[in-house]
Amino acid sequence: MSIDVVALLLAIPSALILWLLADRDPKRLRVQRIRDRGALSANQRKLLTVALFLPALPLMALGYWSAFLIWFGAVFMVGWCVVLSLSTLASR
Amino acid sequence: MINVSTRMTKSLLAIHGCSAVFLGLLLYTVILTGTLAVFEHELGVWANPPSQAGEAPLPSGIGARMKTLAASVDPAYLDEVGVFPSSDGRLMAFFHTHVEAEQGREAVEEGTLILLEPASLEELDRVTGSADEVFRHFGNNALSNFLLDLHIRLLLPGQWGLWATGLLGFAMLVASVSGFVIHRHLIKDIFTLRRRRADVLAARDAHVIAGSWSLPFAFVLAFTGAFFSFGGAIGLPMLAAIAFGGDVETALEVLQPEVGEDSSPAPLADLDLILVSAAERTGGEPQNMFVNHWGRADALVTVRMSAEEGGLLPGAVLYKGATGEFFKTQPNLGNEPSFGGDLAGLMSPLHFGNFAGTPSKIVWFALGFASAYVALTGMVLWTRRRESEPGWDKLARATAWLGYGLPASLAAVAAGYFLLIDGVSGLGYSLLYVFLGGLLATALLSFGARSAEAANRLLLRLTGGIMLLLPLLRWLAAEGPGWGMALSSGLSWVFVMDLCFILGALACLRYKRPHSSPEEINIERTDEDKTVAERVADAA
Structure with missing residues (x-):
């Protein structure tokens, strides 16, 4: 398996963390008037944000810059999709 | 905030x-x-689509095929020879030379363009004329070309x-x-x-x-x-205007590597072996190949490579055409490796x-x-x-x-x-x-x-x-x-x-x-x- 496909796979754990961050984001919960779940604390959000970038560390350390860019771009696009999905779910 | x-x-x-x-x-x-x-x-x-996909952008046997094609074109067009995949996966071999233009006009490329099937390397069609004419002759890339021209x-x-x-x-x-x-x-x-x-x-x-x-x-x-x-519209003409009296062709030639002029005839080395060597040397895959002064002692073969796995910068390696000997690795800009050259080299992968x-x-x-x-x-x-x-x-x-x-x-x-x-x-x-x-x-x-x-x-x-x-x-x-x-x-x-x-x-x-x-x-x-x-x- 090429390192570039591995980069796409490494975006999956980051996507899950993004989903968690977005799902429990205090401002989103307040603005979309979602009251059935609690928001993450500031420390929890900081910890998850650090964890979000962990999959990219080996790519950077080993100098796989193309794979890093693929991971980076994929995470940003997944982030956009997560926000759209959660917004659609919330509006139902 | x-x-x-x-x-x-x-x-x-x-x-x-x-x-x-x-x-x-x-x-x-x-x-x-x-x-x-x-x-x-x-x-x-x-x-x-071609009738069968090629095994690689430059498939094995392309070097030998280029030699048989070179024997069939006007020897004047062996001045510069390029072989590269077109948008539809077929191969294009362009045998051409630069025709001196009238005062105040840019030099024109003129030659024979041959279209090849990528798997069998069978010749599909050929046309001779100026670069504009021959590339416009084929419609196989018309859709991609239209999109690119609009972009x-x-x-x-x-x-x-x-x-x-x-x-x-x-x-x-x-x-x-x-x-x-x-x-x-x-x-x-x-x-x-x-x-x-x-x-x-x-x-x-x-x-x-x-x-x-x-x-x-x-x-x-x-x-x-x-x-x-702006690099094409301003940068190069400005460089040419400042250092070369406005002559873009000369500016480009100066940026090319020199092996020393020697117009004595000499057979070209095995191009397929050069492609294998380039792949081993760089860890990338050959994307296209250009030969300057085909059939002369000062022939120079340039093989442009994809980036090695995990890398970003595409590379280019040069071989002496007459002997097949490795000459040098071509930097992204100019003749010596530089930070600016690497930055310029990054523009292409980051944009495309x-x-x-x-x-x-x-x-x-x-x-x-x-x-x-x-x-x-x-x-x-x-x-x-x-x-x-x-x-x-x-x-x-x-x-x-x-x-x-x-x-x-x-x-x-x-x-x-x-x-x-x-x-x-x-x-x-x-x-x-x-x-x-x-x-x-x-x-x-x-x-x-x-x-x-x-x-x-x-x-x-x-x-x-x-x-x-x-x-x-x-x-x-x-x-x-x-x-x-x-x-x-x-x-x-x-x-x-x-x-x-x-x-x-x-x-x-x-x-x-x-x-x-x-x-x-x-x-x-x-x-x-x-x-x-x-x-x-x-x-x-």
Whole structure:
């Protein structure tokens, strides 16, 4: 398996963390008037944000810059999709 | 959070909006066509596939085949020889020389262009003439070339197109930076998209959220795009004007490596062995090959390589043609490795997203799509906020026309290609006429519709309808391969592209814009929800 496909796979754990961050984001919960779940604390959000970038560390350390860019771009696009999905779910 | 004064925010909002109003539609055109051009080669293969996919961009045996072809062309055209894959996966071998031009005019390349099947290396056709004539002779790349010409030059002649797209690149940079500064709560709001709010607020959120998530890449794509446009239109001519009395050809020659002039005849070394050696030396895959002074003692072979696995920078290695001996690794710029050269070398992979094959292309396509969405939603937002003012209705309709009419017109170009193409013969200006006809028809629909919103829906369905027809037209009108034959011939992109067009068509045909209920429209944001920019906009 090429390192570039591995980069796409490494975006999956980051996507899950993004989903968690977005799902429990205090401002989103307040603005979309979602009251059935609690928001993450500031420390929890900081910890998850650090964890979000962990999959990219080996790519950077080993100098796989193309794979890093693929991971980076994929995470940003997944982030956009997560926000759209959660917004659609919330509006139902 | 970025702290800026209300006055500064107001100014930035005006700059952001003005750059969008005056250049937004053209910018959207460049971004959308650039997004599609990420899959330029795959579109080329889909539109006019060879009978069998090649094993590599330069398949084994190409060196020996080039020698038999070289024996069949005018020896004057052995001055410079290039072999490279065309957009549709076939191979092009161009044997040519530079013909001295009259005073004040640029030198012209003249030679013989030969089209080859990538698997069997069988000759399909050949034509002799100037570079412009011979490349226009073949229609197999016409669809990809049209898309690229629209993206790079907006179909404008000469340097005008490069100037225009370069300026649009700067406009995108300005919009990215001003948008970043205006939106102070970028991180805080990055997960907040209010779909249940009134239409204008929902449109604003859709624009801001897409812009926030694609911001770093919008900046990179705008910068690299402006670099490419102005590099060709201004940079090189300026360098030539300062150091070479305006002679661009000489400027380019000086940047080329020298092996020492020796015009005595000498047979060319085994090109296939050179390709194997280049692959072993760099860890990349040969993408194309050029031979200067074929058949002379000072022959020089340049092999351009893909980046090695995990790397970003493509490379080029040089071999002495007469002996096949390794000469040097060619830096990205000039004759010596430099930081500036590496930076210049990064522009191409960062702009085209082709540095790691399909995975990087998928990501770059998605990023391009997000940027196009940001440009379009920005225009929609700007016009919707002023739709009660008489003059702005026309801009709203123009936004609907280009926003949704451009994809419809591009789909019509693809349909026209399938109806007009005959083998690999040229199409002249036919695709341009189809495109202009598509723009005219969609303009009539947009400005004749009941409202801009109705025009959006109509054009989206038109785009979906044409896209749904494309696989059928490819198969029946252009006599392209069916899915079974394509997959068994290694042409999986034919199947994948058909599938993408069918899914895209269904998405367009089934799309329903979410409507806010009257109660939701009346919901106002709390003051805390609003950014300074919104408060300024509200005050205005």
